[in-house]
Amino acid sequence: MSNNKPNIPKGTRDFGPQEMAKRNYIFNTIKEVYALYGFQQIETPAMETLHTLLGKYGDEGDKLLFKILNSGDYFKGLTDEDLLSRDTLRLQTKLCEKGLRYDLTVPFARFVVMHRDELQLPFKRYQIQPVWRADRPQKGRYREFYQCDADVVGSDSLLNEVELMQIVDTVFTKFGVRVVIKINNRKILTGIAETIGEADKIVDITVAIDKLDKIGLDNVNEELRNDGISEAAIEKLQPIITLKGSNAEKLQVIETVLQDSETGRKGVEETRFILEALKTTGLKNQIEFDLTLARGLNYYTGAIFEVKALDTPMGSITGGGRYDNLTGIFGMPGLSGVGISFGADRIYDVLETLQLYPKDATASTQVLFINFGEKETAYCLPVARLLREQGIRTEVYPDKAKMKKQMNYANAKQVPFVVLAGENEMNAGKLTLKNMTTGEQTLLTPEEIVKIVKA
Numbered sequence: 189m190s191n192n193k194p195n196i197p198k199g200t201r202d203f204g205p206q207e208m209a210k211r212n213y214i215f216n217t218i219k220e221v222y223a224l225y226g227f228q229q230i231e232t233p234a235m236e237t238l239h240t241l242l243g244k245y246g247d248e249g250d251k252l253l254f255k256i257l258n259s260g261d262y263f264k265g266l267t268d269e270d271l272l273s274r275d276t277l278r279l280q281t282k283l284c285e286k287g288l289r290y291d292l293t294v295p296f297a298r299f300v301v302m303h304r305d306e307l308q309l310p311f312k313r314y315q316i317q318p319v320w321r322a323d324r325p326q327k328g329r330y331r332e333f334y335q336c337d338a339d340v341v342g343s344d345s346l347l348n349e350v351e352l353m354q355i356v357d358t359v360f361t362k363f364g365v366r367v368v369i370k371i372n373n374r375k376i377l378t379g380i381a382e383t384i385g386e387a388d389k390i391v392d393i394t395v396a397i398d399k400l401d402k403i404g405l406d407n408v409n410e411e412l413r414n415d416g417i418s419e420a421a422i423e424k425l426q427p428i429i430t431l432k433g434s435n436a437e438k439l440q441v442i443e444t445v446l447q448d449s450e451t452g453r454k455g456v457e458e459t460r461f462i463l464e465a466l467k468t469t470g471l472k473n474q475i476e477f478d479l480t481l482a483r484g485l486n487y488y489t490g491a492i493f494e495v496k497a498l499d500t501p502m503g504s505i506t507g508g509g510r511y512d513n514l515t516g517i518f519g520m521p522g523l524s525g526v527g528i529s530f531g532a533d534r535i536y537d538v539l540e541t542l543q544l545y546p547k548d549a550t551a552s553t554q555v556l557f558i559n560f561g562e563k564e565t566a567y568c569l570p571v572a573r574l575l576r577e578q579g580i581r582t583e584v585y586p587d588k589a590k591m592k593k594q595m596n597y598a599n600a601k602q603v604p605f606v607v608l609a610g611e612n613e614m615n616a617g618k619l620t621l622k623n624m625t626t627g628e629q630t631l632l633t634p635e636e637i638v639k640i641v642k643a
Contacts (some may be wrong), residue, residue: 189503199323199331206550207447208500210539211334213364213549214532215316218336220371221359222314227338227349230313232295236288242287244294244487244517246391252321255284288320292337293487293514293527299342300525301518311340316532329503330533337508339527339563341515346458348463349491349510352528353475356495356506357528361472366498366546367505372481373459374488374509376442379452380428380479384421393417398482399427428479435463435477439573442479458491474498487511493528506533554583554601554641558594559585560610571619578638598624605641 196202201242203211219229236257242250266279273279289295292315300307316336323329338355341350353369360367374394381390392415396408408429411424428445431438439460446452459477466475482494491511497505508528515523539545555575557568569583573580583603585594598606608620613631621637622629632640 192506197331199325199329201330201332205552207536209550209552210545211532211536212540213545215336217362218359218530218532219314219316221355221362222338224358225312225338227312227314227357230296230299230315231317231524232289232292232299234316234318235290236289236295236298238285238287239516240298241290241294245290247394248395249290252323253290254288254320254322255280256286256288257283258285264602276619289317290321291319292317292335292529293339293511296337296339296527297511297514297525298518300523301515301520304520307342310339310340311342311349312338327537334532335534336530337527339525341525342522344524346461347465347493348526349462349493351468352508352526353462353466353493354469354471356493357469357471357473360495363535363539365535365538365542366473367495368476368498369471370476370478370481370494370496371459371462372478372492372493373455373490374482375451375455375490376446376459376479377455378484379446379449380425382449382452384424386417386421388416389417393425394482397425397480400429400480406632431479435475438477438479439463447619455490462491483509484509487514489513491526497538497542500538502534502538502541504531505538506530551604552600553601553603554581554582555584555605555607555637556594556598556601557582557584557607557609558591559588561588561607564609564614567614568607568619571607571609571637573640574634575641578642580638580641605637607637 191408222229236255238255241253245252247441248603264359266283296313296315300311314337316334318332318334320332323331325331339350345424353371354367356367381387381393386393393412396415397409399411400408405426409422412425413419419566428442431441432442433612439456443456446456463475463477463638478494481492481494483494488509489512492509493507494504496503506528508526510526512524514525515519515521532579555572557565557572559565565584572582573583585597595606604624606624608629613619616631618631618633620629621632621638621640630640
């Protein structure tokens with residue numbers, strides 16, 4: 189037998205019971221808030237055709253797609269020329285027809301197109317499933333991770349953006365995490381590219397300035413030079429991407445800068461509407477107009493959002509934006525959409541770092557019945573059923589083991605109450621309830637146990 193221990197791929201993780209309890213707290217909180225705003229849940233397959241996925245995330249995103257090798261004789265149809273060429277991209281197109289989903293938005297767009305006749309527009313959906321990216325694993329970044337998306341399609345109204353920001357604010361308020369919600373608009377970024385004379389370089393510019401927080405201004409400028417942006421354009425860009433002041437002040441300045449760009453002015457108008465509307469909603473968290481926010485995904489066309497925790501460095505923990513033409517890629521032009529995605533794994537790490545999980549979020553068994561033997565267990569089983577019917581999480585220890593072993597089991601699982609029923613308790617028609625925190629033991633009826641545990 190091999191002595192090599194099994195392992196899992198880099199960038200993936202196992203989750204034990206405690207971790208799953210915390211993750212379910214995150215998922216359930218987000219689900220509850222989505223439901224408050226009328227969103228309905230769907231699911232899509234883990235894998236999609238590469239035809240669906242490729243070309244939707246830009247060149248960088250395409251490189252991070254996990255491709256799935258065709259089943260069966262995947263060399264069939266390959267020529268010696270194909271193999272000897274060592275052309276990775278060419279071989280991939282012949283060896284792989286499917287890939288693991290990179291996000292939930294593109295599969296959602298595909299879902300909308302395929303099920304258009306069944307949907308009532310505007311359609312508000314949420315989806316909580318894992319996605320996969322062939323990225324370099326590091327703290328807060330994994331190759332397999334969950335996203336918790338909400339999207340609205342079939343409506344151009346900016347009230348959808350306002351509502352999504354309210355959802356973000358509500359979720360993080362429930363978690364007790366202080367965040368800053370950053371907002372920008374791809375139309376403003378397009379206007380900036382036009383104004384500095386580099387309209388055809390909009391993707392290169394947005395990808396570069398989106399890295400400002402990570403790599404700093406000098407490195408962003410160097411990346412712009414490497415992308416062929418002129419020195420004059422880079423010079424014009426500096427005061428724009430380093431703009432300071434209140435949201436209103438920054439909007440006023442950028443409106444003046446973009447006065448000759450119709451697209452840019454439209455972006456300013458949309459951003460101003462969203463920020464003004466949010467003033468009436470009583471947001472608990474800060475919202476900031478940030479011109480350096482670009483979000484590298486190619487499909488965003490309007491408002492874009494990103495959320496960062498204020499009390500721990502973790503990068504983006506939520507993001508999203510409007511994508512007016514995404515479904516057009518699948519043959520349904522003119523259907524506008526806007527969405528957000530909560531990064532569940534990063535939120536997990538934030539809550540862990542800040543110790544913000546409520547105690548009951550990780551609670552498992554509330555009552556453990558000690559096993560003294562067959563007769564005693566038979567006496568306890570109806571009581572255990574009663575407790576479960578009352579919504580109390582209850583276990584009966586399965587084996588007649590030593591008392592110390594059973595108590596150690598209760599302590600290891602942090603069970604707050606233990607029930608003991610021996611001959612004396614059975615003769616009295618009662619049971620002994622032990623509070624594992626205080627050590628107090630009380631002889632009680634089953635109904636009294638229910639009352640105490642629930643209290």
